[in-house]
Amino acid sequence: MLPNDFVRLVDERGPALLLYARQWCHAPEDVVQGAFLKLVALRSPPRDVVAWLYRVVRNGAIDAGKADLRRQRRETATARPTRWFIEPALDGLDAEAAVAALRRLPVEEREVIVARLWGGLSFEQIAEAAGCSASTAFRRYSAGIDALRKELGVPCPNPSPNA
Incomplete structure (x- = not known):
């Protein structure tokens, strides 16, 4: 993929991909950026670049959303005061x-x-x-x-x- 094609793809598809990722996670910018980095790292571009980007963004956003939930659970559990006595x-x-x-x-x-x-x-x-x-x-x-x-x-x- 040529640099000009890549810049055009980011400009044209980036905002819609952000909106798409936002439904699953709180940091869609990271997910979309990661998808574009994966695209650049490919030896040969996928047959349908736009469909590929949406699939990668979807999977990344779902994973990021799950990670957010796990982190929130850990932080909530850690924030709870621990009992000094184990036995009631x-x-x-x-x-x-x-x-x-x-x-x-x-x-x-x-x-x-x-x-x-x-x-x-x-x-x-x-x-x-x-x-x-x-x-x-x-x-x-x-x-x-x-x-x-x-x-x-x-x-x-x-x-x-x-x-």
């Missing part, structure tokens, strides 16, 4: 209430509790991550656990003998 109830603990109570804790206490219980970090590791001493990390952990127990109505499993 664990040994009588209401996961929703526990998450809500954890969110109401001061950030410093919540950070230490999450790092200790779910991260498995030692108090020394937590201290390094939080920029405090290990004893401060332990105090924050203890205060946070006590606050959670009170809010959730869970008694301390090992009450101190002095209490």
